[in-house]
Amino acid sequence: MRMVTVAAAVVLLVAGCTTSDATVTDKEIADDARGPFTMDEVAAVEEFLEDDSRGPVSGLVPTASGVLALFEDGVASFDVDPVAEAWHLETSGPVHDVSVGVNGKNVLLRHGADLGPLPRNRTMLLDVSNGRVIESSTGWGETVPGETHLMREVWVTAESEGVLVARSLADSDVVWERDLAGTCSSGSVDDVDLASAGIQLLVAYACVEDGSSHAAMLDGNTGDPFWEESWQDASAPRVHAVHEHTVPGGPDDPIARMLNEGLSGGFLFVYGSEANGVKPFLPEPWRSAPGVGDYADEPLQDFEEAPHEIVLHSSPRAHMHDLVLVQAARWLAEDESVPFSKEDIDDSLLIDGELVQNPDQWRTGADGYIGALEDELAEAFP
Incomplete structure (x- = not known):
């Protein structure tokens, strides 16, 4: 001790x-x-x-x-x-x-x-x-109402009537404001949800009167949007940012809930920047092991259909792939209806006889372990 x-x-x-x-x-x-x-x-x-x-x-x-x-x-x-x-x-x-x-x-x-x-x-x-x-x-x-979202230079809250307010970390003076209702044809907004990725803020909300839902990515320094999408007659999606310190299965981890509740078909994983725009991507294991889709629907891969939830990552995209891969492998191995179990996983990938919950548990050589696990799932779910 x-x-x-x-x-x-x-x-x-x-x-x-x-x-x-x-x-x-x-x-x-x-x-x-x-x-x-x-x-x-x-x-x-x-x-x-x-x-x-x-x-x-x-x-x-x-x-x-x-x-x-x-x-x-x-x-x-x-x-x-x-x-x-x-x-x-x-x-x-x-x-x-x-x-x-x-x-x-x-x-x-x-x-x-x-x-x-x-x-x-x-x-x-x-x-x-x-x-x-x-x-x-x-x-x-x-006290300023609402949940705080810490960004690199400011902290942001969603206040009454759908107004986002960013304040300086140094003195809490207002740096910028953005009224989300400005994108609605009329009326107010509801179901505002925010997720911070450092210099980017992912926002989702619904326009009450016209029935549209919206998602946007804002520049954290100015509040200006550099990407926007909208869908008619759809509920506002929930938004999440996954970080390197996100704990699998914790309240801030959407991936475990996505798998456990069979929600993957309504999830949209995105990456991007102000310079390159925002794009969807298909995470592992569906990319290397398409047969996984027989047991867990592939996430959405475009913006045509309104997503139920949007996931952004603040760490390198490879980390998101690793996190989803490990959690999906555990979920597949534990589901009795899936022809795959822990016995199908090489012992070298286990710690104390169990597959890791978090790729960070492989303290050294994590890339090698991830590659080997990808290969095993690709072979099991071609």
Whole structure:
């Protein structure tokens, strides 16, 4: 069991005459901490916190450096191997929302900071490896409503009437606004959904009166769209961004749900940029093993049909292929109606007799393991 040293680094944030938030870091643990590969590792942190004196945990958020636990008045980051607290920050008011950056290395924390009867709120950008405060700002008035989406230079919320608002990480001043209703022939918007991929923001919504649904990719620096699609008489798709720190089977992972609920035929995987546009792509294993389509429908490959869900990746496209391939292989091997099982997988691809849940579990030589698994599925599902 790793020993927790008494030595700790304390970082103080002072904003005007306010009471400071403080980060306390155990450097020995923080230096070696890694993010979780599986939901079992997240569950181990949850179990570790069952009797924590800080009270009930309202959420557990995977990052590149561990699992971030949300308490009523603070956050704490935990290494997963073994479970140990790397750092904690006690806030001067209740935690409202957190958002992890696309590389999993930063987190935006918003919390209350009332001064007597006067409502205030604080926004803090933290380094998740040690809890260091990178940027912070304090604002008067009620907390900005809505879920936060952290981008490279701004943070974005969807506010009332379908207006997207981007604020600076440095001072929370408004950088840009975009009214989604401007693309509707008339009326308002509903079912707004956002997914951040760093400098790009994937947006989906429905126009209430004309019955159309829309998807767009916005430049995170300006809010201007560089790709748009619309479909008539269709519900707004759900949108997702898969990152390198996304944990398979976790609440932010759409792939496990896609397979378990038989939804792949309504999924659309996309990639792109402002320079090259947005394009759909067919992920593994369907690309190399088309016979998989007999058991799980191929995802959509164009924009003609309205998708039910759109998946964008912030990491290299090869990582998305690897993530879908591994999860599909596990799903196929565990489904008794499919003529494929764990016994059909070479032992060299297993860890402790089980196929990995996350390609990152192959610490070295992952490309070789992925190639071998592709070959086995291609042979089994020609």
